[in-house]
Structure formats: C-alpha cells, structure tokens
Amino acid sequence: MSDAVTRPLRPARNWALIIGAVTAVTLMTWWSGRGIRFSLTELACNLPGGRRLLVESWPPEFSFFPRLLAPLLETLQIAVVGTVIGGILAVPVAVLAARNLTPGFLVWFVDRNFMNILRTLPDLFWAMLFAAAVGFGPIAGALALTVFTVAVISKLWSESLEAIDMGVPEAVRASGGSWLQMLQFGAIPQALPHYVSYALYAFELNVRASMILGLVGAGGIGMVLETQRSTFEYPRVTLIVLSVLVIVLIIEQVSESIRRRLI
Amino acid sequence: MTPGTTLQPPAGIGWATRVTLVIAFTFLICAWAIDLTPAALANLPRQMAMVLSFFYPADMDYGWSRVLPALLESIHIAWIGTIIGAAISLPLALLGARTLFPRIARLVKLISATARAFPEILLAIYFVPIVGLGAFAGALAIGISSVGMLTKLGAEVVESIDMGPVEAVQAAGGSRLLALRYAVVPQVLPEIVAHWLFRFELNIRASAVLGVVGAGGVGGVLLNTLRYRHFEKAAAVLLLTIVVVLIIDMMSGAIRRRLLR
Amino acid sequence: MIREAAIRFEGARVVYPNGAVGLASVDLSIAPGEFVVVVGSSGAGKSTLLRAVNGLTPLSAGSVAVQGQPVPRSEGRALRRLRAQVGMIFQDFRITRRLTVMTNVLVGRVAHVPAWRAMLNLWPAADREIAFRALERVGITDKAWVRAGDLSGGQQQRVGIARALAQEPAIILADEPVASLDPVTTHQIMRDLVRINQELGITTVVNLHFLDLARRYGQRIVGLRNGEVVYDGRAESVTQEDFRHIYGRDPDAGDVLDGQAAR
Numbered sequence: 001m002s003d004a005v006t007r008p009l010r011p012a013r014n015w016a017l018i019i020g021a022v023t024a025v026t027l028m029t030w031w032s033g034r035g036i037r038f039s040l041t042e043l044a045c046n047l048p049g050g051r052r053l054l055v056e057s058w059p060p061e062f063s064f065f066p067r068l069l070a071p072l073l074e075t076l077q078i079a080v081v082g083t084v085i086g087g088i089l090a091v092p093v094a095v096l097a098a099r100n101l102t103p104g105f106l107v108w109f110v111d112r113n114f115m116n117i118l119r120t121l122p123d124l125f126w127a128m129l130f131a132a133a134v135g136f137g138p139i140a141g142a143l144a145l146t147v148f149t150v151a152v153i154s155k156l157w158s159e160s161l162e163a164i165d166m167g168v169p170e171a172v173r174a175s176g177g178s179w180l181q182m183l184q185f186g187a188i189p190q191a192l193p194h195y196v197s198y199a200l201y202a203f204e205l206n207v208r209a210s211m212i213l214g215l216v217g218a219g220g221i222g223m224v225l226e227t228q229r230s231t232f233e234y235p236r237v238t239l240i241v242l243s244v245l246v247i248v249l250i251i252e253q254v255s256e257s258i259r260r261r262l263i
Numbered sequence: 264m265t266p267g268t269t270l271q272p273p274a275g276i277g278w279a280t281r282v283t284l285v286i287a288f289t290f291l292i293c294a295w296a297i298d299l300t301p302a303a304l305a306n307l308p309r310q311m312a313m314v315l316s317f318f319y320p321a322d323m324d325y326g327w328s329r330v331l332p333a334l335l336e337s338i339h340i341a342w343i344g345t346i347i348g349a350a351i352s353l354p355l356a357l358l359g360a361r362t363l364f365p366r367i368a369r370l371v372k373l374i375s376a377t378a379r380a381f382p383e384i385l386l387a388i389y390f391v392p393i394v395g396l397g398a399f400a401g402a403l404a405i406g407i408s409s410v411g412m413l414t415k416l417g418a419e420v421v422e423s424i425d426m427g428p429v430e431a432v433q434a435a436g437g438s439r440l441l442a443l444r445y446a447v448v449p450q451v452l453p454e455i456v457a458h459w460l461f462r463f464e465l466n467i468r469a470s471a472v473l474g475v476v477g478a479g480g481v482g483g484v485l486l487n488t489l490r491y492r493h494f495e496k497a498a499a500v501l502l503l504t505i506v507v508v509l510i511i512d513m514m515s516g517a518i519r520r521r522l523l524r
Numbered sequence: 525m526i527r528e529a530a531i532r533f534e535g536a537r538v539v540y541p542n543g544a545v546g547l548a549s550v551d552l553s554i555a556p557g558e559f560v561v562v563v564g565s566s567g568a569g570k571s572t573l574l575r576a577v578n579g580l581t582p583l584s585a586g587s588v589a590v591q592g593q594p595v596p597r598s599e600g601r602a603l604r605r606l607r608a609q610v611g612m613i614f615q616d617f618r619i620t621r622r623l624t625v626m627t628n629v630l631v632g633r634v635a636h637v638p639a640w641r642a643m644l645n646l647w648p649a650a651d652r653e654i655a656f657r658a659l660e661r662v663g664i665t666d667k668a669w670v671r672a673g674d675l676s677g678g679q680q681q682r683v684g685i686a687r688a689l690a691q692e693p694a695i696i697l698a699d700e701p702v703a704s705l706d707p708v709t710t711h712q713i714m715r716d717l718v719r720i721n722q723e724l725g726i727t728t729v730v731n732l733h734f735l736d737l738a739r740r741y742g743q744r745i746v747g748l749r750n751g752e753v754v755y756d757g758r759a760e761s762v763t764q765e766d767f768r769h770i771y772g773r774d775p776d777a778g779d780v781l782d783g784q785a786a787r
C-alpha cells in the first residue's frame with residue numbers, strides 16, 4: 001500500500017462535444033417545432049371539431065363491409081404479385097451486392113448504389129410514379145411493391161450472403177466450377193433459409209403497404225379509404241381501418257410463426 | 264432480426280417443389296386477377312420510358328423554391344416525431360422489460376403492440392381532423408408509431424442486459440430507481456440511442472408520404488405535380504428527396520456506428 | 525454475551541419458490557471483526573446463507589439479525605438502510621462496465637447521500653474522498669477514470685471490493701470472490717480481504733470453493749452441507765476428516781487451488 005500513488009486528475013470531459021450535441025438537438029427541436037407550426041392554441045381551436053369527428057367515427061358502419069371484400073382481396077393480390085416478382089428480381093441484385101460473391105468491383109459498386117437509391121424512396125412514392133406511368137389501378141400498386149420488395153430483400157440478404165462460410169464456394173471454384181456453379185452449389189444453399197425468412201418478412205411489409213397504396217390510386221382497399229376519407233365518411237373510414245388492422249395482424253402472425261420455424 | 268446461420272437439412276426435394284408450385288400457382292391467379300398479363304408487361308417498358316422521358320430536364324427552379332421547403336418540413340415532422348417517440352419510449356422501455364418489472368411489462372408491451380399496429384398514415388387520417396391540416400398532425404402520427412416501435416426495441420435491449428450490476432446497486436442499499444440509473448441505463452443507452460437514430464431515418468421516409476393525406480411534407484407536392492402531369496417538377500421532387508434522404512442516412516449511420524463502437 | 529453478534533442466524537430457513545431448500549435450519553453467530561470462511565460443495569447453500577444476511581434472499585422461517593437488528597423480509601427503506609452497512613462482493617464482479625471505475629465505486633455511497641444527488645451523479649466532496657481512499661486501499665487509484673470494462677479481471681474485482689469498502693460497511697460478504705480469477709490474482713485478492721479485515725476491523729464472511737484457500741486465509745471455517753451447518757471451528761484445527769464430513773466424500777485435486785490434496 002503506497003501512499004505515493006498520486007490520484008489521477010479527472011480527465012477533462014469533451015465539453016465542446018457535449019455542449020455542441022445538446023445545442024444542436026435543442027436548436028433542431030426548436031426549429032422543427034416552428035417548422036411544423038406546433039401550436040397549442042391552434043390545437044385548442046381544432047379540438048372541438050376533431051372530437052365531434054372522432055365521436056362520429058364510432059361505431060364503424062358495419063353494413064358497408066360487403067363492399068370492402070373485393071378491394072381487400074385485390075390488396076392481397078397486389079401484395080402477392082409484388083412479393084413474388086420482387087423476390088425473384090432481388091436475387092441477382094443481392095448476389096451482385098455481396099462483396100464476397102460479386103464478380104467485379106464496378107458491378108458491386110453500381111449495384112450497391114442502385115440498391116441504396118431504391119431504398120431511399122418510400123413505397124408510396126413508387127406507387128405514385130407507377131400510377132402516373134401505367135395509370136391508376138392495381139398494376140401500379142404491384143409494380144411499386146415489386147420495387148419495394150427488391151429494396152428490402154436485397155439489402156438484408158446481401159448481408160447474409162456476406163456472412164456465409166466461403167469454404168464450399170471456394171472449393172467449387174478451385175475444382176473448376178463456374179461462377180454460377182459456385183453460387184448454385186456453394187453460396188446460395190447456405191443462405192437459403194435467410195432468403196425465405198426475408199421474403200416472408202417482405203410479404204408482411206407488403207400487405208401492410210398495399211393497404212394504403214390506394215390512397216394515391218394504386219389499387220386495393222386504399223382507394224376506397226381515400227374516397228370515404230375525402231367525403232368525411234368517418235364511420236366507414238373506421239371500418240376500413242379496423243379491417244386492415246385485422247388482416248395485417250393475421251398475416252403477420254402466420255408469417256412470423258413460419259419464419260420462427262425456419263431459422 | 265438477424266437469424267442464426269444454421270442451415271436446416273432440406274426436408275426432401277418433393278417438399279420444396281410443392282411449396283414452389285403452390286406459390287407459382289397463387290401468383291398466377293393473383294396476377295390474372297389484377298390484369299397483369301404478359302401483354303401488359305410487354306407494354307410496360309415503353310410506358311415507363313415515355314414517362315421517364317418527360318421527367319427530363321428536372322425543373323430545379325421549382326425544386327429550390329417549392330420542393331426544398333417541403334422536404335425541410337418532412338425533416339421537421341420526422342424530427343419532432345422522433346423526439347416524441349424517444350422521450351415517451353425511454354421510460355416505457357424500462358417499464359416494459361420483463362426482467363425489471365414483470366407485472367407492468369405485459370401491459371406496456373400490449374400498449375406498444377397497439378401503437379405499432381397502425382401504419383402512420385392511418386393515424387394521420389385521424390389526427391388531421393383533430394389538430395388541423397398540416398405538419399403537426401403528421402408529427403403526432405409519427406410520434407405515436409415511433410413510441411410503439413421504440414418501446415418494443417428498447418424493452419428488448421433492456422431484457423438482454425447483465426442483471427448482475429442491478430443487484431449490486433441494490434445490495435449497496437440503492438433504490439430500484441438508482442439501480443436503473445447506475446446499472447441499467449448505462450448498459451442500454453448507446454443501443455437505445457442508436458435505435459432512435461435508425462427510427463429517425465425511417466421517419467423521414469414516413470413523413471415524406473404523409474402529405475398524401477394532408478399531413479404536411481413533401482408527399483403532397485409529389486402527388487400534386489404528378490396529378491397535374493408536371494413531370495419536370497416531379498423529377499425535381501424525386502431527385503431532391505433521394506439526395507436529402509441519402510445524406511441523412513449517411514450522417515445518422517456514421518453517428519450510430521460511433522455510438523455502438 | 526456482552527458484545528452483540530455482527531450476524532446472528534436463528535433457525536434460519538430458506539425454501540425457494542420451486543421447492544428447493546436453500547437453508548434447512550441454520551443457527552450461527554458471527555462476532556464483530558471475525559474473518560469467517562464458508563465452505564461446502566456446490567448447492568450446499570453458501571450463496572443462500574450470504575444473501576440472507578442482506579435480504580437479497582428473504583428467509584422463509586427463523587430469523588437473521590445484523591448487529592442486533594432483524595433483517596426485514598421485504599424491500600423498502602428499512603432494508604436499504606441495513607444493506608448500506610453490509611458490503612457485498614460477487615464472483616462475477618457485477619460492476620457496470622460502461623461507467624468509470626470512480627462511478628462504480630461511488631455506487632457504494634448511494635445509501636449515504638441524498639437520493640437526488642445520487643440520481644444526478646453530483647457526489648459531495650466527502651464521498652468522493654471516501655471513494656478515492658477505497659481505491660487506494662485496493663491499489664488501483666491510477667485507474668480511477670478508466671472505463672471499468674477495460675480493466676483486467678483482477679482489477680475489476682478490486683473495483684467490486686472498493687465499491688463495498690466505499691460503503692464504510694460493518695460487514696463484508698464475499699460470494700466466491702476469486703472463482704473467476706487466476707491463481708496469482710486469487711492470492712492477491714484474498715490477501716487484500718484479510719488486510720482489510722485486520723486494518724479496518726470489518727467483519728468478513730467469504731464463501732470459498734477451495735479448501736487450501738479456506739484454511740490459509742480463514743480464522744474460522746464454517747462447513748455447510750445440504751443447507752445445514754455441519755462444521756464450525758478454527759481454521760488451524762480443521763482436518764481431512766472434517767472436510768470429508770463437509771463434502772460427503774474425499775476431497776480431491778479439484779477442491780484445492782494449487783492442485784495438491786489438502787494435508
């Protein structure tokens with residue numbers, strides 16, 4: 001026990017960083033609060049009307065339900081088509097974006113950026129674009145979900161592909177196999193369960209998204225929602241929202257239980 | 264959601280083929296039902312090429328004067344939504360951890376699951392009449408759905424921590440609150456803040472679409488430009504959105520990596 | 525009895541919710557300033573005995589008193605006040621790895637400062653002084669401002685000891701404090717504990733797995749078997765026969781640290 005050991009001084013905190021971060025967050029919050037016109041007075045003025053609307057939206061208008069069946073079915077069809085086409089297209093996009101499998105740097109670089117750009121735009125933007133291109137209707141929705149699916153699966157799956165054990169793929173190459181054979185026998189089988197899991201996950205997201213694509217004219221239940229909403233038929237809006245929630249929850253439960261069994 | 268790396272033994276080729284056939288069959292029926300025929304598909308490239316040709320050149324004057332402010336509004340919505348989500352979800356995440364509060368946790372998890380069930384845009388549909396058309400409604404919608412998600416993720420982080428230090432603080436005579444302060448929060452905070460940042464990235468995308476129901480942001484602008492077929496203006500919206508989202512993703516990603524190091 | 529016992533068990537019994545008997549019926553009295561080593565095979569009830577002292581594991585029947593005061597059965601202010609006088613050291617250290625060594629040691633002061641100060645990490649100078657002295661006693665003053673997780677195992681255990689010392693406790697409980705350390709560090713830590721006991725007169729109860737350590741460092745040895753005290757005597761006088769009785773079998777090489785059978 002030496003009394004000679006001097007007590008170290010507490011290292012100076014990085015005050016510049018701390019103060020900088022706190023100031024930045026505060027300023028950003030203040031600026032954003034102004035930007036969205038956060039105002040309690042306006043809130044107070046609107047509340048009575050809003051309350052009336054909320055009261056009106058309950059109970060849901062159940063008699064409207066029969067007219068929802070066809071659009072709900074269409075919504076699921078859009079989700080299926082988008083997931084299947086997108087799921088197939090995602091395979092090459094993911095493989096080329098996996099650092100360990102890609103045939104060349106340039107391909108990897110282009111593909112990776114392509115993937116990232118796909119991911120930046122939200123699903124509803126794609127829906128608007130395709131609705132403008134091919135006209136209002138379910139096809140626009142299916143195409144939008146195709147793009148969205150490619151974005152989701154390729155990003156996740158390329159990461160799984162990068163994590164595989166390269167022993168077998170390299171052995172296939174060493175014994176004279178082509179690049180495609182290396183993929184087919186060495187790489188893809190290892191990451192196949194992940195692929196299935198991500199595809200199911202994408203399907204869940206797509207069912208969720210397909211319910212609202214119609215808001216911009218891309219088919220399905222969302223289109224009914226948009227008409228009822230813009231004419232303030234809130235009892236019907238509530239019914240639609242509830243049906244959407246029920247279907248989404250059911251699909252998610254089923255898909256999640258399959259996924260859990262897979263991995 | 265990073266699955267393990269174990270590969271299940273294939274359950275026989277017949278099984279896989281059957282599943283593939285069922286999926287293919289379902290797909291064909293669905294495609295047929297929504298009129299996605301080979302002919303329609305064949306037409307697609309031409310249609311897309313035509314529309315895309317209208318997109319050029321992007322009307323950047325419109326971009327700077329109208330789109331940028333709208334994008335900024337989307338960022339504001341996402342930021343306030345994230346702040347609301349973070350502030351409310353932090354205590355809820357602690358309360359929602361089975362390992363800390365076995366009884367309250369179930370209730371908290373139920374609340375968080377309910378909040379997560381609603382897509383932001385459906386919440387916005389209700390908030391617009393309540394608080395008025397505009398960004399405030401959007402921020403509230405995003406805030407609520409962020410609370411749901413962040414509570415769930417946060418509670419999972421808390422449940423995964425080493426409970427030893429918690430008991431140690433209590434063994435030194437500390438209250439449960441102090442155990443949270445010195446044993447739980449320090450262990451979970453970096454990961455939770457990383458989740459906040461990640462949620463902010465998601466919220467930017469979500470707030471971009473809320474304009475569709477009148478809840479502010481860039482979505483309404485895109486909807487209008489496309490509706491009136493001002494494709495050069497729509498091009499400006501898309502271009503600026505992509506650039507801004509990429510920049511924010513990069514910044515947030517860099518901070519997240521530093522946090523978790 | 526003139527002097528009050530530091531710890532006194534009377535008919536203490538612990539039955540866990542799943543029916544496992546932790547302590548069958550223990551009568552044991554430990555005098556102030558004693559250095560007691562508790563030995564016994566795995567599952568004998570050593571941890572249960574220690575954890576009953578500070579109420580981490582409540583008794584099902586009987587009583588345990590610390591300095592004459594009965595240990596409350598339920599969490600609350602009274603139990604916290606009692607715990608403040610009892611420092612505990614754990615096999616797995618139980619320090620918060622992301623906090624500095626200093627903060628970890630200051631946690632030993634939580635029950636001695638106003639709650640708001642502890643909450644805000646605003647410790648009075650006197651308490652910082654106590655924390656520093658605790659660090660000096662275990663010889664890691666130079667590490668005061670290092671992240672606790674960046675220390676070696678032995679150093680981390682010293683943080684744990686310093687935290688217990690910072691409580692200025694009347695009693696220190698150590699549950700297999702050296703079980704996750706290498707032999708050299710083990711002896712250093714055991715010497716630290718003995719020295720603290722001698723210099724500060726803190727009553728110390730240590731659970732140990734190794735017989736040679738028990739005999740070498742203990743003044744008094746308590747043997748537990750199936751939740752009952754089956755041996756209680758001076759460390760010098762413990763025999764091979766006694767160990768056989770405590771363990772219900774011949775002690776072998778696995779029961780001693782230095783790999784040689786106990787004499």
Ligand SMILES: Nc1ncnc2c1ncn2[C@@H]1O[C@H](COP(=O)(O)OP(=O)(O)OP(=O)(O)O)[C@@H](O)[C@H]1O
Binds near residue numbers: 567572573
């Ligand atoms: N939390 C618990 N729940 C149920 N039973 C327990 C619990 N903790 C201990 N037990 C049981 O109580 C008995 C005594 O356990 P205790 O942990 O006190 O033994 P120990 O002597 O410390 O053993 P070791 O040397 O392995 O640490 C054992 O039979 C054990 O299975």
Ligand SMILES: [Mg+2]
Binds near residue numbers: 570571572699
């Ligand atoms: Mg034990």
